[in-house]
Amino acid sequence: MIEQTMSVSVPRQGAGPSPPAQPGGSDGSYGAPGPPVRADRRRFLILAVVFVCAACGLVYELELVALASYLIGDSVTQASVVLSLMVFAMGIGSLLAKRLRCRAAVGFALLEAALALFGGCSALVLYASFVWTGEPRFALVGFSLAIGMLIGAEIPLLMTLIQRVSRQDAGGAVADLFAADYVGALVGGLAFPFLLLPWLGQLTGALVTGGVNVLAGGALVLWVFGRDLTRRSRCLLLTVNIVVLSVLATATVLVDDFERAARRAVYGEGVRVAVHTDVQEVVLTGGRRGPLDLYLDGRLRVSGRDEFRYHEALVHPAMRGPHRRVLIMGGGDGLVAREVLRYADVSSVTVVELDPGVVKLARTDPALSALNGHAFRDPRVHPVYADVFTWLRGIRHPAYDVIIADLPNPGITASTKLYSEEFYGLTGRVLAPGGRLAVHAGSLTSQRREFWTVDATLHAAGFRTSPYLATARRSGFTAGPDRARDGTPAVSDWGFELAARS
Template sequence: MIDQQVSLRGGAARLPVRPRTGRFLVLAAVFVCAACGLVYELELVALASYLIGDSVTQASVVLSVMVFAMGIGSLLAKRLRCHAAVGFGLIEAALALIGGSSALVLYASFAWLGESRHALVGFSLAIGVLIGAEIPLLMTLIQRVDRQDAGGAVADLFAADYVGALVGGLAFPFLLLPMLGQLTGALFTGAVNAAAGGALVLWVFRRDLTPRSRRLLVLANLSVIAVLATATFLVDDFERAARQAVYGDQVRVAVQTGVQEVVLTGTDRESLGLYLDGRLRVSARDEHRYHEALVHPAMNGPRARVLVLGGGDGLAAREVLRYRDVRSVTVVEIDPAVTRLARTDPALSGLNGHVYRDPRLTAVGADAFTWLRADRHRYDVVISDLPDPGVTASTKLYSAEFYGLVAEALAPVGGWWCTRARRRPGPGPSGPWRPRYGPEASRPARTASRAAPPVSPRAPTGSAEAGAVAGARRTGASSWRGRGPWGSRGWAPGRPCRARWGSRSCATGPARRSGCGCRGRCRPR
């Protein structure tokens, strides 16, 4: 409850500014603090999604813990209302220090301890408590500035708070992240937060402070700003050390694009590693297992026009261009930095066979979903080499709508699409790879996975779950036949075979490398 007598005691006589000016300055501080608070919140969600993955879960944890903590902070702030000015100044200094350094500490715990979940919950709780304590104290301060009824004061405070949250929410993805990055952006936000809170209390409410309180606030805010400025100066060295702790000491390229962080490790094409947002995407040691299994099953049939969605590293296109009768390959990659590295980096371009020099290949920098909606061409083969659906931005690429767009892009006769799949729990490591059924596996995906022959390569490095292939053949397509990526014999429709998956012999002929795989619908050629 708000004690309305606070606004009637003392009035505005002791303030160094006019009531209207003081009210404006308090609301401006509310605006800045709200913007900074939302930036801390978004920064925790973004960094947790990058470090831990599963952005939906991380956002739920951060938001729920923070909102709960804000309620606790509001209750605790009741004890500070008698010293609202100094209490607000100290709270803002603590919030600036904790919120500004949260990204550094979270990244450090991930790099050197290998675990950041506990730090994430701790920062969400601490930041939420401090943000929740702001409003009761600001309510007391604004009534101290200008005599106003409680309802009008609450309306003004929440209006400034919500507008500030809007500005902070838009500034984070469009200004702070692309211009400063996550670590420097959080440090800069903390410095602004400390400056705004300290300036309001030390100027507008300086007559309410004792000399000891004034010295304490000056020392606290200057110390916080100095710590954040020092951390900003050393952030490049910190990032370099953290990357070496995460990726090893052979980091050659580390760049934060407008889409993701791209890291290349290894000294040559034999030791190359490509990481996107901290996740191993390509390992030169065994990437062929994944890309051969992804591409070659779909290439047994009409293949003059091929569309590769994702795959800016050029490795899927390398397998496609092994076929001389392929006339055109279109690669749609959302991050131009990946295709630029695939062209110019000696190790990566050597690994992909310099495919971007092939005149048959055309690279398009666009989001696959948006591009498919606008494209009107038809392709014999569509290959999806896309990020894992556990990342929120990629879930639309595993939706019923996306598969519908892929179906429209396929040629009426002979069209295939192949996409990433996830290991379904089964007995032993040699079981078949199939798409995991869940929210991201819609009806077209389930239908396609049942229609396609399963492929069971050994999981490539960095693909603990993803790395298999699912395919769907449109009506009128030619039969599954020809030589596969391991030199195995193809299969054509015919009399049933009694062999089951994983067997070493077939009732009607020799077995494939890991079993017949005909599932009772084929015979050997």
């Protein structure tokens, strides 16, 4: 999406039609008339391409934001960096486009080919830089600037082209172009999360978007303005578009092999399961000859080496007291349920998990199912697939003796609402009199600020708390931050809060 203004040359009222281009003109024209397409149809085709290119441009932006949040974390920071750099670069691109206005048609086609190549391959290169160098930030900044400059150069060239085929006044032309641009951005913004990600994934989705981009730009120039170009210009554009399409097509064919190689580089040779659910990427390693590891969106959530230390510390202090009805928030891997089911007098366990794919894996994968003691086979366990915040709003009466919050780390931006005063207020509303709430609050060593913020928030929501600590015996398990690249643990302890209504 482009937000900028520009000066446009408009014929004076009463002026005669522009003289035909002479040989050797601004686009290398022969002076031949335009293609046998009516002016209003040519104008419509230009606006249609504006629509498509705007959709593609926004997909590139969202792709960078999403992948950077996944690889680096802190989605607010990554979104701010990508969008601010792109907007800045768009202004630079708009200024640089002035030099191309004399060859607007050829310039626009080459620009779209470059944008398709950079945008389409950006996810692959960003992912590769994370996997093999461990530092994707330089690639993120470079692609944000490059794609922003190319997007910023589009509208000045399109304004020149639409003025060439239509004698529309400058205000009307700007309104039409920006209307098509904004609507295209809307479509691209909606297509990214609802179509591209679920159906194609991040890497393939970006490559397919690049293919659409280069086809739209090349087709417009070669069809609508093709007869105005020299043979050399037409050959150049055809060659460049074919090369870009070939690169994108080849990358699309090889993307599965690339992802497998990247997973091996990140997770080691023991990757057994790697699936993209509707919510996240789920990876299982080991479990046959070595300890099982479960990764969610690249973050190590379960390590068979010492997961029991975390889950025992989270569950058992809260079970000291009435515990017939237990609510587990998160815990789709079944490991919290395993500890709860050790108490024979537990009558009902409700597991509210956002991702059905994790529960399915916990049921069906032999290693993970064995690790959780086949918890989901127990008739007392009732999984519910929902956003736990929304689900709590639908419950009006105290129902649970024990509530255990096995949720994403409080340091992850996406989980912020699950550590808010409002969330704890909803939780307290469904806690039976005398009931207990256990919360994983992050590492007391490496996330001291987050830990005590959780404690203060619980107090503000009307709970009294008892903070406590469990230490990690060995490397591996961490409920939240990424594992260090050298395999050392990201945290050496886990902090918990045991809370009850004041």
